Amino acid sequence: MERREHVRNLALLAAAAVVLGLLPYGLSVYLRSFVLFTMMYVVLALAWNIISGFTGYTSFGHVAFYGIGAYACAILVTDYGWHWVPTLGVAAAVSGLVAVAVGYPVLRLKGPYFAIAMLGTAEGTRVIATVWDSLTHGGLGISLPSAETSFQTYYAMLVLMVLTIVVAYGVGHSRFGIRLNAIREDEGAAEALGINATAYKLTAFTLSAVFPGVAGGIQAYKVLYIDPPSVFFVQITIAMALMSMLGGKGTVIGPIVGAVLLYTTQELTWVNFPTAHLIAYGLFIVVVARFMPRGLMGFAIDRGWVRKGMVH
Amino acid sequence: MSRAPGEVALDVRDLRKAFGGVHAVDGCSFAVPRGKISGLIGPNGSGKTTTFNLLTGVATPDSGAILYRGENLAGLKPYQIFRKGITRTFQITRIFREMTVLENMLSVTSLGVPDRVARERADHLIGFVNLTHLRGEYGGRLSYGQQKLLEFARALMTDPDLILLDEPAAGVNRTLLQHLLEQIHQLQEQGKTIVIVEHDMNVIMNHCERIFVMDYGVKIAEGPPADIKDDERVIEAYFGRRR
Numbered sequence: 001m002e003r004r005e006h007v008r009n010l011a012l013l014a015a016a017a018v019v020l021g022l023l024p025y026g027l028s029v030y031l032r033s034f035v036l037f038t039m040m041y042v043v044l045a046l047a048w049n050i051i052s053g054f055t056g057y058t059s060f061g062h063v064a065f066y067g068i069g070a071y072a073c074a075i076l077v078t079d080y081g082w083h084w085v086p087t088l089g090v091a092a093a094v095s096g097l098v099a100v101a102v103g104y105p106v107l108r109l110k111g112p113y114f115a116i117a118m119l120g121t122a123e124g125t126r127v128i129a130t131v132w133d134s135l136t137h138g139g140l141g142i143s144l145p146s147a148e149t150s151f152q153t154y155y156a157m158l159v160l161m162v163l164t165i166v167v168a169y170g171v172g173h174s175r176f177g178i179r180l181n182a183i184r185e186d187e188g189a190a191e192a193l194g195i196n197a198t199a200y201k202l203t204a205f206t207l208s209a210v211f212p213g214v215a216g217g218i219q220a221y222k223v224l225y226i227d228p229p230s231v232f233f234v235q236i237t238i239a240m241a242l243m244s245m246l247g248g249k250g251t252v253i254g255p256i257v258g259a260v261l262l263y264t265t266q267e268l269t270w271v272n273f274p275t276a277h278l279i280a281y282g283l284f285i286v287v288v289a290r291f292m293p294r295g296l297m298g299f300a301i302d303r304g305w306v307r308k309g310m311v312h
Numbered sequence: 313m314s315r316a317p318g319e320v321a322l323d324v325r326d327l328r329k330a331f332g333g334v335h336a337v338d339g340c341s342f343a344v345p346r347g348k349i350s351g352l353i354g355p356n357g358s359g360k361t362t363t364f365n366l367l368t369g370v371a372t373p374d375s376g377a378i379l380y381r382g383e384n385l386a387g388l389k390p391y392q393i394f395r396k397g398i399t400r401t402f403q404i405t406r407i408f409r410e411m412t413v414l415e416n417m418l419s420v421t422s423l424g425v426p427d428r429v430a431r432e433r434a435d436h437l438i439g440f441v442n443l444t445h446l447r448g449e450y451g452g453r454l455s456y457g458q459q460k461l462l463e464f465a466r467a468l469m470t471d472p473d474l475i476l477l478d479e480p481a482a483g484v485n486r487t488l489l490q491h492l493l494e495q496i497h498q499l500q501e502q503g504k505t506i507v508i509v510e511h512d513m514n515v516i517m518n519h520c521e522r523i524f525v526m527d528y529g530v531k532i533a534e535g536p537p538a539d540i541k542d543d544e545r546v547i548e549a550y551f552g553r554r555r
Contacts, residue, residue, distance in 0.1 A: 175418055175430065178411070182419040185408035192368055192402075193420045194394035194470065250410070308450055309412035 039161040045255035047211035048240035053249030056184025061118030064125040065095040065209040067231040069216030074142040095213025103205040126232035141227025153222040248297025321346040321505040327376035336362040338529030351520035359529040369393040399467040400476040405459040409452030420469035437465040457488045481512040
């Protein structure tokens, strides 16, 4: 019975991908960009959710991987003449390697200590990108040679989003995911029950870093100019966290719904209330936090609309 | 008294652990008989739970040896000890609260085991402790007694050989306790070795074949229930010296 559910969900995803694949032809350049960035935030929120939602290690520095990916793409395209598509593989590899190196020591910390160490990591990468002139062009930033049609990056982001959803879904509904949840609930008990928490946490952390890395790469080629403050922008991390929490962290649908809702709200309020948009945005968050502390999915689960648990 | 090696499941030798100046376990030695239910008792603060923590790797011994199947477990990590076939429950239950009963069970099985096998075993054990009707409920929504049962069932997921139960009776009503004790006896009949830390003397005296008594971090007495009941040192440890 569960297999049928998975098939149904994959079919839904495939249908959504087809619709999104046809969509850009009917859209203005502005709306095409809007959909692209919405998809990007779906990727970011879902990836953040793997370490912070499934595993319970709330990261306030995930923008580091996004920025690293953006720089990998920009440097290889501008200084080494690469085609932009293969640079995304490098973006994935570099952000994954950095995640292993950072995660090994930092994942020993818990709760707020981990969150702050990640905040420091993100600031550190921003500073490195600013001062390492010979590699990153420093504070001047990098302008990428323009060959972008806005369709290429759209489809790249669509493929990345589908891939991220499939991976997050696979992790969430597997025994690997359940073991990550066990670490979130009680790491000591999880270890006493045979779970090598260090290895599981590092795997989850690396997985959660790779997708933002690629998203950063695509974004660099989309915007065609990057500098340290724009790609290591702390608000991007906050967005990942808020979107996951709004939708319901620790679920798969939650971060997707949260990303779509929050990014749309942000865009609408920004368009309609250019001066007051942050207030509207803030109010929205306050209302959700007050009435749905476990996010929309938690709200739905409490009312019996959605079954509890990831496996049944 | 010496035993043939086959009879001993776990051989603890001169185990020591100090927290600052407090010698929680201070040179404790005992041999757990294989295939039997043993009890570990002692007044509050005598070092029982610390001993459990040392045996399961939750705390690392300062010195001493824990011999299991010819191997010293002292200093191994909890998950390594678990994988050798030793499992435990906790004094205060540590079930995974925001995970369903089924997920609590499945989290224990290693990824090498096929999903179908893990699920069959999980469902079998959920039935074994009468929690089938709560299979899809969050662990945190269960009553305390039910959480104890869940933790007990969870500890059996990998078919361990040695089961350490830290106060299984605490906070469990009589009916549920009777059920739990029946399950423990069933496990023993299957050849498992069980060690129980417990304050409920009825449980200890009526269900354990061998009892170890600890006080101030050392074993002060050992024997079958009948002997322990009348042992001067035990009475003194619990009630003080007779005038």
